[in-house]
Amino acid sequence: MTGGEGFGINELMIGQTAEISCLVDDETVRRFAEVSGDFNPLHMDEAYAARSPFRGRIAHGALVASFISCVLGNHLPGPGAVFAGMTMRFERPVRIGDTVVARATVVEIDVKARKVKLACVCEVDGQICMEADAEVVVRKRRPAAA
Secondary structure (H helix, E strand, C coil), rough: CCCCCCCCCHHHCCCCCCEEEEEHHHHHHHHHHHHHHCEEEEEEEHHHHHCCCCCCCCCHHHHHHHHHHHHHCCCCCCCCEEEEEEEEECCCCCCCCEEEEEEEEEEEEECCCCCEEEEEEEEEEEEEEEEEEEEEEEECCCCCCC
């Protein structure tokens, strides 16, 4: 990120990457449930979740996806970028206590439309738990005042 303003469309390059690391603990899952209103017992109730095919509590998929939002909004392209869309595929659950690494890589830049496509992935211990394709609208950087 440059100067807390994010990247302008002309400053981005194919292959440019940013990532974050987030611990998914009980408090994070409970706070996400409060914000989202999703109190599915798969996320909240160990006894219930233990009887499920997951054999224990798992994090909300939307919580995991929000880590990609963090990368895009704070790091690449960063502040000023606006989500235009995202498709995602979940490969495996994220469990309480897992540390998720969320990464976004620029794969396509349309300078005229000011749109950037990014390949995104969330991993736990090197194993993919979610893959996504994201598209964001990026502002055009204004030239510095002389």
